[in-house]
Amino acid sequence: MQQDVEFIEAYQESDALLDWLKLTQIPKFSVASLLKLQKKHGLTLSQLLLLPAKQLEQLGFNSQQVEIICRPDQNRINTSLQWLKAAANRFILYFEHTDYPQLLKQISSPPAVLYGYGNYKHLSRHQLGMVGSRNPSTQGKENAQRFAHQLSEQGWTVTSGLALGIDGFSHQGALLGKHITVAILGTAIDKMYPKRHIKLAETILASDGVIISEFSPGVPSKPENFPRRNRIISGLAVGTLIVEAAIKSGSLITAKYALEQNREVFAVPGNIHNPMATGCNYLIQQGAKLVTCIEDINEEFRCVNLPFLNAKQTIEQKSSDQSLASDKLLDSVDFEVTSLDLVAQRSGIAVEDVMSKLLEYELCGLVSAVPGGYIKLGEK
Structure with a gap:
């Protein structure tokens, strides 16, 4: 009897996963679009995917969307499932999965599906995003590593984008004490980028960390995908620390996402003559909290249950x-x-x-x- 229950649960899980993999193929149709449709018409995703073409058109779907809903690309689905089954440390979380990160659910454009390596339950830990320049100064590198290490020592999970520069040093800082760190890719889950950080990615996973992407295995890399992943970095975290960045940079895009998501934004001030500090100084002018030590961050989260050091100390x-x-x-x-x-x-x-x-x-x-x-x- 117990085996029958487990079989049914496994089947239902698989069925829901297939539906969400199909949803990711529908052009210009997001989680937000689905929620809006559900609110208006009371349709579940599985019901929507079974509707005939005529009814889909009546709901406002265009011909391209109707074609994909009625005839999804099974090869893409099979590629994702084969990738998932190829190793024990892989996972796929869809929006309605019970372990999908609650903070990420709250943003305006949550990923429909997350592909990942590691223990997905760590995605629900208290996270602090850290981002910055790909070409940081010596001071910026040291700041990233030092802040990440100290934050990790106090219980924060440091989340960043595995990119060169500040991202990489932030992950490394967290790993100094063998702490968990989360990396968000801007590429397909099976394409670690940059290649220079493949060893870092291996170390993250060996230290019980997590690596995720919203892009399925085999998806070609596109420049516009990297700014998209920034909303996930800020969306998973209660706050984001900009360590060092120019005015026009992906880091300020992350800060913008964080503000839109009603999350805290922190910035490390820099020399006014350093071009890589102009973005942080600008953010501080606009209201981001100036940070010189981790206590400047911790005092904003007194209600968060973390093993903080005594504030007085x-x-x-x-x-x-x-x-x-x-x-x-x-x-x-x-x-x-x-x-x-x-x-x-x-x-x-x-x-x-x-x-x-x-x-x-x-x-x-x-x-x-x-x-x-x-x-x-x-x-x-």
Whole structure:
């Protein structure tokens, strides 16, 4: 008897999945379109897909849509099912699935289907999106990795787009402590992009992370698909942190999506002369919260049940670091590359003593040696 129940449940699950795979083929027809149609006519998706052409036309479907509904591409469906069955760590979540992320359901254009690797239940964890430039400064790279690591240490799941630059460093920062991180692809689920991050993707999955895409196996890559995935990054998260970005960038598109989705937007301020900081500075002017430490983020989510560090401890640590970073030597190091000779000249300390002290500060995480000198990193 129990086996019969399991068989029926498995059949119903498969039947619903097939219906949603068919829906993804209908041109210019989204989840929002379906919900609108259901509200007006009380039709379920399975009922809609069984309607004859004439009734579909009466509901407002055009000839191309009618053709797809009546004769879906079975090869595309088979490709998705074959991909799903090829390995145990793969999944397909459709909009009405009980484990489809609730936060993502709330956005205006949720993906009808999510294809993924890993444990899909992690998609319902408390997530913080992190995005930024594909060509970040040394400071931007360090900020991304440091913020991601500290956020992960306190229980946040860091979500980003697996792209080069800030995205990659954000994932790496989360992985420093073997924490879970979620990556959203802008390509088909079976095409990891960029190829330079294939190893990073493997590490994410080996650390119990998740990689998802709304694009089915075999779908050709298109430039317009990358901005589309940004709404998923912000949609899965309660807030998005822009680490470093230019005015015209995909990161600001993500921030725009986050605002439209009524989610928090955070930005790390940057040097006014750095083109890669103009986007963050602009967002702050427009009302995004300026972030200098993770407590600036955490204080916006006091009601979120996470193992946060004691706020007082965090503030005291910040104060202690700032005190240390205000001595004469560190005052001589800029947040941009500062040569060793210039540090010695500004501080009035002998070069050999400067080198020794800066090595100590580098071990403390207050400065970083880079080609041409040192940069100040800020509080750890």
